[in-house]
Amino acid sequence: xxxxxxxxxxxxxxxxxxxxxxxxxxxxxxxxxxxxxxxxxxxxxxxxxxxxxxxxxxxxxxxxxxxxxxxxxxxxxxxxxxxxxxxxxxxxxxxxxxxxxxxxxxxxxxxxxxxxxxxxxxxxxxxxxxxxxxxxxxxxxxxxxxxxxxxxxxxxxxxxxxxxxxxxxxxxxxxxxxxxxxxxxxxxxxxxxxxxxxxxxxxxxxxxxxxxxxxxxxxxxxxxxxxxxxxxxxxxxxxxxxxxxxxxxxxxxxxxxxxxxxxxxxxxxxxx
Amino acid sequence: xxxxxxxxxxxxxxxxxxxxxxxxxxxxxxxxxxxxxxxxxxxxxxxxxxxxxxxxxxxxxxxxxxxxxxxxxxxxxxxxxxxxxxxxxxxxxxxxxxxxxxxxxxxxxxxxxxxxxxxxxxxxxxxxxxxxxxxxxxxxxxxxxxxxxxxxxxxxxxxxxxxxxxxxxxxxxxxxxxxxxxxxxxxxxxxxxxxxxxxxxxxxxxxxxxxxxxxxxxxxxxxxxxxxxxxxxxxxxxxxxxxxxxxxxxxxxxxxxxxxxxxxxxxxxxxxxxxxxxxxxxxxxxxxxxxxxxxxxxxxxxxxxxxxxxxxxxxxxxxxxxxxxxxxxxxxxxxxxxxxxxxxxxxxxxxxxxxxxxxxxxxxxxxxxxxxxxxxxxxxxxxxxxxxxxxxxxxxxxx
Ligand SMILES: Cc1ncc(COP(=O)(O)O)c(C=O)c1O
Numbered sequence: 036x037x038x039x040x041x042x043x044x045x046x047x048x049x050x051x052x053x054x055x056x057x058x059x060x061x062x063x064x065x066x067x068x069x070x071x072x073x074x075x076x077x078x079x080x081x082x083x084x085x086x087x088x089x090x091x092x093x094x095x096x097x098x099x100x101x102x103x104x105x106x107x108x109x110x111x112x113x114x115x116x117x118x119x120x121x122x123x124x125x126x127x128x129x130x131x132x133x134x135x136x137x138x139x140x141x142x143x144x145x146x147x148x149x150x151x152x153x154x155x156x157x158x159x160x161x162x163x164x165x166x167x168x169x170x171x172x173x174x175x176x177x178x179x180x181x182x183x184x185x186x187x188x189x190x191x192x193x194x195x196x197x198x199x200x201x202x203x204x205x206x207x208x209x210x211x212x213x214x215x216x217x218x219x220x221x222x223x224x225x226x227x228x229x230x231x232x233x234x235x236x237x238x239x240x241x242x243x244x245x246x247x248x249x250x251x252x253x254x255x256x257x258x259x260x261x262x263x264x265x266x267x268x269x270x271x272x273x274x275x276x277x278x279x280x281x282x283x284x285x286x287x288x289x290x291x292x293x294x295x296x297x298x299x300x301x302x303x304x305x306x307x
Numbered sequence: 308x309x310x311x312x313x314x315x316x317x318x319x320x321x322x323x324x325x326x327x328x329x330x331x332x333x334x335x336x337x338x339x340x341x342x343x344x345x346x347x348x349x350x351x352x353x354x355x356x357x358x359x360x361x362x363x364x365x366x367x368x369x370x371x372x373x374x375x376x377x378x379x380x381x382x383x384x385x386x387x388x389x390x391x392x393x394x395x396x397x398x399x400x401x402x403x404x405x406x407x408x409x410x411x412x413x414x415x416x417x418x419x420x421x422x423x424x425x426x427x428x429x430x431x432x433x434x435x436x437x438x439x440x441x442x443x444x445x446x447x448x449x450x451x452x453x454x455x456x457x458x459x460x461x462x463x464x465x466x467x468x469x470x471x472x473x474x475x476x477x478x479x480x481x482x483x484x485x486x487x488x489x490x491x492x493x494x495x496x497x498x499x500x501x502x503x504x505x506x507x508x509x510x511x512x513x514x515x516x517x518x519x520x521x522x523x524x525x526x527x528x529x530x531x532x533x534x535x536x537x538x539x540x541x542x543x544x545x546x547x548x549x550x551x552x553x554x555x556x557x558x559x560x561x562x563x564x565x566x567x568x569x570x571x572x573x574x575x576x577x578x579x580x581x582x583x584x585x586x587x588x589x590x591x592x593x594x595x596x597x598x599x600x601x602x603x604x605x606x607x608x609x610x611x612x613x614x615x616x617x618x619x620x621x622x623x624x625x626x627x628x629x630x631x632x633x634x635x636x637x638x639x640x641x642x643x644x645x646x647x648x649x650x651x652x653x654x655x656x657x658x659x660x661x662x663x664x665x666x667x668x669x670x671x672x673x674x675x676x677x678x679x680x681x682x683x684x685x686x687x688x689x690x691x692x693x694x695x696x697x698x699x700x701x702x703x704x705x706x
Contacts, residue, residue, distance in 0.1 A: 096474065096606045097479065097480075097591060097592075099329075099483045099486045099487060099490075100331075100487075100490065101487075102487070106473065113605060118603055119603060142590075143327060143590045144590045144591065144600065145603060145605065147589060147590060147604065148600065148602070148603065169329055170328055170593070171327065172325075172326050174317050174325070175325050175326065175327060175595075192330070193329065193330040193331075194330060195334075196331075197330075197331050197332075197334045197493060198330055198333065199334045202334055206330065217330065217331060220331050220491060220492075221331075221490060221491040222487045222490055222491060
């Protein structure tokens, strides 16, 4: 795979953080939850709380890689009328206020239905920086990756504890921006303790790539953020944030409350 | 013919099929494929499977001439491939016996499965009981309600039936939940998928385990009728009984292959499960195939009186056979299927499963205009599990 890339917001972010000796905090949010009207303000709240990069989850009717928390968020968003076109409008709105890197995080079908040629162009025009497709294996990725790269969008792929050496190489070859390491075999959702599978996975993939490594799945508390940050370049928190949005969804101060919650999660990365 | 060698090494039937799953499952799927290919080359595996199919499941099943039905229709001869006579009451056991031997070879101690009508769940629970393996079956709450008898059968066989309350609470959601379990427990667990669906190697493997249906039919037709049939009819949920019947005939261009989907109660999205007339290509549950979906790529709701056909996607090999125009797909409505079940019961003394009734309905519809032709209907299952639904829909008989 050609690795020629122009500088992207994602690449710049990791370079800057590396120069400062700091780790990157990635926040996942299901777009459209609790309603599409909330999403822009919640993204900005996450940024104020210290998030460096936002994964915008595209809601899907059949989220097979997600646990109950993100499943419920997807159903709420769809129920509230979330669409891909609406999400692109939200991105425009975010871009009027912020340059935070945005990664579209989706199951394949909604984007395939939109058409990758169209999607790549519209995503780049509105200010999306990259795409991660949960159920797109590298074997099937040639066409989507080509389209996305044509518009200088980063393509982030998942690596898992079960991935063979051969597969880790393929994942590294197809990825740009960073590689997302799934911390354990399982669906998304908070865990009592950090998975012991992370360290060996980092060890196996590190020699294969110069790309930054992010770890996610099952990280939801500040102490877990601190622990994961010692192993990788970036830490992803998803379900804990989505759960917070669910619990406080009806509050008029949701954005401010989310900002405060996020500040607690990101604190270990600011002080280290 | 290149079709005979499909799928390709990555599981593609033309553009369809493939492997669209989270990375966590990719290496396990590669291992499963490898184990499957090795097993098929092992004479001990083949002979154990053949022995079980014969002594335990009751193969070969009869090819039966439905002379009374034929007489009434005054057209094509109707023959029935009696998969309903198999142990557990449907074709599903063919695949379960194959996969359980494979799981044992792979050292997996825990088996999970999804079920719609409950027939695959019962067949899975059965082979797990036989081999002493732990068994968890996911089933939508709506399907548990309408196929209550099978829920109890699974429990009696020692399986855990886990209700799924998401989405449409039917087969689609049961598969999603089984996939989540598999992602989590893949090291110890084999996912015994029940139709010719999902990521490679499942569509190929499930087809191969059911090919015995078509192979027997071919030999029996030559022996009993003296020639190949003119048309084969099979209902298509995920597509396993149909592909098992069709596969050995794909090279016989004189044999028409007719798949019958659930026409439900109308043509609007949500009222049927007719993927070819109502759907378009998309990805669900690991495979690229025809899919009922809305303009946003969200998976559509489905309806069928028959839980086993109530699913928004279809096995990828059927998508390919459809585009290649090698097989033809049509649908039968809820009402047609119910009527066909009654007709078959009262002419031949055979109560078919609601799924199979869809295939019977299409054969009944076409037979009068095709005198001299030979039709074979794959009678994929028996109707015991559907008695409650038949009762509800035939109040005139339930006095
Ligand atoms: C008797 C019977 N026939 C057919 C089906 C549909 O499945 P498939 O299309 O995989 O044969 C089922 C599924 O539950 C079934 O129980």
